[in-house]
Amino acid sequence: MITESAPEGDQVAGSTSPGIVDHVLPSDYSFSYRGFVMKNLDVFALAANDHLVQPEEFTDVQANTSALAILTDFRSHKPPMVDSHLEATEALELMLAEDVRTKIVVDDTKEFIGIIGVDDLADHNMLLKQMALHIKRDELLVRDLMHTRAGIRAIEYDQFKHATVGDVVSTLKKTHQEYLLVVDKGAHHIRGIVSSRDIARRLHAPVEIEKELTFVDIFTAIKVH
Secondary structure, three states, X not given: OEEEEOOOOOOOOOOOOOOOOXXXXXXXXXXXXXXXXXXXXXOXXXXXXXXXXXXXXXXXXXXXXXXXXXXXXXXXXXXXXXXXXXXXXXXXXXXXXXXXXXXXXXXXXXXXXXXXXXXXXXXXXXXXXXXXXOOOHHHOEHHHHOEEHXXXXXXXXXXXXXXXXXXXXXXXXXXOOOEEEEEEOOOOEEEEEEEHHHHHHHHOOOOOOOOOOOHHHHHHXXXXX
């Protein structure tokens, strides 16, 4: 039940008696809903020099900043998803148009199966994969170039929320990971993601991750050459 009220003695335009709200609301108007008292906030028109900001404009993120500052939290932000069967060239065009550097790769049931970044879709990566799979460029799919679920590591959310940005960078370097997922283990929820490239943009400093070569990488390189 919602209960509305106006300041005592105030006559609101369009009403027939004091304290009865009709159309025009006074600045200190309030109402209650399920026991919570709510009130109007002050609103104003935008100034000509009010501009849209981007995270990299700020220098508030340092090595000792809480890791939560660099988390893309799926509890409050919809995961940027891409279908695994989408053509790689189309996925790149889509990400560039949306100015998105990283997307979560999902299957037909919208379940997480990997991660793809703009760098993974670079021309030389596509060419190497084409040669390895003996397919044409327009046959190359997101799933062919993504970081697979099995190869991606995760951090428990309860530990992550007490960590610093420096802790995360150190972990990325030690584990040779460009991305880390943040997981609520109790609920089995993939809660969010952090990436070395996004951290570098926020720190305004490079975060170099040395890639750990696998047998597949070595085999592919030999096969291509």
